[in-house]
Each structure stands twice: as C-alpha cells, then as structure tokens.
Amino acid sequence: MLMITTLLGIYASGAAGEPQVLRWAADTESGAPYVFFEANDPSKMSGFEFELIQQIATHLKMTPKFVQNSWDGLIPGLERSEYDLAINGIEITDERRRIVSFSSPYYATQLQIIVRAGDTRFKSISDLNGFKVGTLAGALTEKILRDEPNIEILPYESEVSAHQDLLLKRSDAVFFDGPIAKYYSSVDTRFSILPAAGGSATYGMALSKKKTDLLIKVNQAIQHLTDSGALKELYERWGLWNEPTAQIFNDSSPTRIRPTKFEEYLASLNLNRGFAERLKIYRLSLPILLVAAMTTIKVSIVSMILAMAGGLLLVTARLWGGPFMSGIVVCFIEFIRGTPLLLQVFFMFYALPSFGIELSPFIAAVLGLGINYSVQESEIYRSGLSSVHQNQIEAGQILGFTRWQNFWFIQAPQAFRIALPPMTTDFIALIKDSSLVSVITMVELTKAYSTLASTYYDYFGFAVIAAILYILIGMPLVLVSKKLEKRF
C-alpha cells in the first residue's frame, strides 16, 4: 500500500527534470479585466490575473494550464483534482477560509455602487433599501447587500447583463468590485460610480487545504513579485493600481507606467465594428464554437446511449421484475424525475468525491444526463409497451414464445414505433440540456456562446450562430427518426 502511494506520488509530481504543471481555474465569461479572451483574437487569453499566473508559474518553473469552470463552481471544484488553484477575483472571507486555503492577498479593491448617470437618489449602501440592486451571484458584494434589511437583490452570472439591466431600468443600481466598475461602468457615460465605496475586499488564490506545499510556493512567488515591483507594474499597466492594494503591499510610491492594457481595452470597446469586421470576428470565433459544439455532441451521444439502455432496464424491471423490484424502480423514477438535473450534475461532480468517488467531468456529465434521461425514456417506453394490443401478446404466448421472445420480437418493435416521436423530442431536449454541464468545467456550445457574446457585447450575432449549430446537431436525429418512422 505504502509503495503504491509512493509510486502515485512520483507519478503525480512528474518525471524528474520536466517542468510541473500548474493547473489554474477561472471563468472567462464576461471575465474582463480578470481572465478573458482578447477581443481582437478570441483564441488568445488575457487579463491581469492571467498575467499574474503566468508570472507566478515562471517564478516557480512550472507550466501553467488553464481550466475553465463556472464562477460558482470554482471553490467546490478544488476538492476534485481537475485544477490546483482558483483565481478569479475570489474575495478572502471567513466562510470560504473554512473550506479552502487562501494565498496571501494579491489585490485589494473597494466595492463600488454604480447608478444610471444623472440619478441622484443614492449616496451609500443604506440608501438602496427598498430598491433593486444587481450584483454577481455568490460574490462578497451580494453578501453585503444581503446584510441590509430591505434590498431586493438581483444576482447575475455576468457583469455585462447586470449593466444592461441597469440601463433598461430593471434595477436601480449595481454593486461591483473596483475592477469591474472601472472596466464596465467608468467606460460608459450612461453610468456613474458613486464616490463613496460600499466596502472593500481582498483577493486571494484559493487552494485545497491539502495542497500545503503549493500554498507555500505560491505565497513565496507573490512575495517575490511584490518585492521586485513586478506586481505593481502589472496593475499599473491594467490601470488597476489603487489605494487598498498600495496598503496591503505597503508601497506608497507614485504610479509610473501608462495603463496600456486599459487603453487597449478602451480602444477595442470604442471600435465601431463594421460588417466586414464582424464577419472577421465570427470567422475567428468559429473554431472555438466548433470545438465547444464537439463537446456538446460527444456528451449528448454518450448520454443518449446510456439513457436508452437505462430506460430499457428500468422499464423491464418495473413491468416484469416483481412487486419489490418494481417498487424500487418507481421510487427511483420519482426521485430522479422530482429533482433538478442541475442538482444531479452538481451532486455527481462535487458531492460524490466526499464519498471517495471522483468522476471526470465527462463521465459525471454523461452519467448525470444519462440517468436523468433514462427515467424519461423508461416512461416513454412504458407508454409504448402498454399501447400494444393485449391480443398481440396473447397470440405470441399461444404461438409458444417465451416472455423474452414476446418482448423482443412482438412488443418492443411495436412499442418502438409509438415511442419514436416522443423519443426524438426527448433527445433533442437532451442536446439542449447538455448546456448544463458547463457548471462542471466543460466548455460546451452555450458556454462558448455566452463567453464570446460578453467579450464582444454581441448577444445577437453569436446567438444566431449558436442556434444554427444546435439545429445542425439535432438535424441528423430528426432525419433518422423520420426514416425509422417510415420503416416501422
């Protein structure tokens, strides 16, 4: 046993001499200025945290490897082995400290209240009581709003949609970290940032509590980058050097460097993209969308096969497994049918590891989808089977078929014809539901769409492309089903 552990240890740490991999996770969806894809070339990553990780990895002589995960899932995902650390404006809080370790702070920021320009109703957080306020779901800002007695909180996944809703008067204010306020609010004259901050936050990289060695190394790297001035320079380039960060770094020297990165970002925003320019962006984005579509296809096909096999198993156990078996199956069906698919996928991925079962994202995705849909398939098969005329079954019995022969040769083919249209509908629904697996680090079509759309503020053009891709994915299914319907 000891030997196996040692061997695994050697294997995990890589062969001697080769650089180790530093797997880091973030959410690129409306990720500027933290971690995002460059507007000029969506295959290139950028962001101040992206650069920070590169520098840390260089210092540690490790190779950085990026893992995409939805923001909510970043911390739970640390309990699994897909990535070593999460960095994405994660505020150091006592609640989170109970679950994960934090590196020493690498950035500090004030929390800003943003209103529509010209709206003078609010001066501070307490003025927002009785109004609707948008913020990022799960962020410290949300928690601060929740501590107020009477604020209606609108939690968002993306900064961009929160800002749009503010303009559309669906909310009265939004509440965000400084970098978001700078990159999304200050760049648009329709917004105004209240001078008084609504609080402050410090960012730390989150690691699993088990990774004590890596934590020490990362902290040393942060210390080194702070001492050498590299970190300050980085923040200055992004226009993000501020008073709170100066305090934690104990560095009150004046800024020296032009915020070139912020200027680039501004330029890319002000770019009035013509049609040709847009087409170029779509062309550049297409590979990203196609790779994501492949993930959608792979997940869907494997889940479908699983759902069909599982459905068949469930329906036969229910109809012919005896009262005990059928009771178990009914309970199982009601349980799966009665709980949200999202919850099931989360459970597979984030909860099972605490029982020692760690599934890869792909396996967790297809198991979650496959089991969920096998329940629906089994109900479709049951309705198909019960529509087969009793005389057909008895005729088979008298002709000497065994129960299984009767099922395979007589009932199943007839039930299949009845079940085919609802099966097709069910599987098209499955393809669309596969977008849920983005919560477990998989970049599928919908995730790629929302990331690209928020990068370019182009929710329409990319939606059209994604919709076309979804229809193309579902098309073969529809054609096969039409063919089969004719045959049977």
Place this chain on the structure above:
Amino acid sequence: MKIDIRNLSSDLGSNFSLKDISFEVGAGQIVTLLGRSGSGKTSLLRCLAGLRPFSAAACNIPKPFGMVFQSSNLFNHLTLSQNIKIALVKTQGKSKKEAENICDQVLTQVQLTHRGDALPHQLSGGEQQRGAIARTLALSPKVIFYDEPTSALDPELSLEIYDLMNALKSEGIIQVVVSHDTQIVKKIADNVGYMKNGELRWFGKAQDFRLEFPKLEQEEQKYLQLYQ
C-alpha cells in the same frame, strides 16, 4: 385424440367464476359455445388455451393448439408471411427454408398466396382472419380455439371463414368456437355447449339442441330463438 375436460373450475376472486365444467370433443369436430354476454364462454375458452388459470380433475387438450381472436391477431409490424414464419423459426427451430415452404403451403390452403408481403393493416378483415388461421395451421395444430372469429366481419366474409373451418374438419382438427353468430350453429357446428352464470348448462349434438330448448327459462329462450 380428443379434448377431455373433467370438473374444471376457475375462480380469480372476482364475482365471476367457472363452476365444475366437464365435456368431451372428438377429432374433426366443431364445438360452439353459446351463451349470453357474461355467461363465461370466453373465460372457458381462455382456460382451455392456457391464458387463464384453473383447476380440474382432468384436462386433456391435444397439443399443439392454436387460437384465433376477434381482431388484432396478426402482429402489426410484420408482413403476413413474416407473421407465419416467425414462430416456426423462433420457437420450433425450423430453418428459414423449411419455414418458407410451410408458409407457402398454408397460404395456399387459405387462398392468400398473393398477399404474403402485405402488412396486416393492408389486408381486409376477412383476409386478416384467414391469415391468422394460416399462422395457426403452420404449427400443425390438433386443436384450434376461436374467440368471436367473425364478429368483426360482414356475413359474406364470415362465410369464407366457415368454409375454411369446414375444410379443416377433414384433417381431424378439433375446433372450439365462441361466437354470437347465429349462422354458426346451423352451418358448421357438430356440438353445442350452452353456458349460463359460469356453468355449462347443456352440452350435446347440435341437432339435439333445439329439443332441449323448451326446458330452458323464458328469457334464455328469447336469446336462443335466434339460433333456430
């Protein structure tokens, strides 16, 4: 070779049961079971065909036997030929070639040689019933049970079925028919079983049945008059 039933009873716990039924039928005979709806004739037929549990002092039914239902006999998803061949191949272990030969033979017997490739819904009602009989014949049955075989057919098509049943007598096949069709007693039945409330009230030769007639209750007579 004969059907020999002694003291057959069947009680499935509902308010209906079959009580103490005994009769005998010899080779090549046609028996018609008569009785009003709910008298138990279909239940008796289902017992004999093994589709309903029962107890009996003796129960001798020559095997193999086949059964023809009122409708939906032929498997909907298979052609007529496939309907006939599937049991030969799957349950009798016959080769495809043998099954093919038997299929041709029985289709000729029921005069449906040209309809082998048709799906059941493409056949007329009479053709469907003759097809069902052909499928039964393919297994060389000693007994055929019929449950209302002509009630979905018009009188002319019913005659086709009766002609066919008549022809099968000469092969020694015992045929037990549940039917409301008044023609059947006059045209083809050798024996009549008359049922009421789950009991076999009378069993005997068809030509003797009318002699028993005056002995029956009045409301029963009203129903049975139709069979005169």
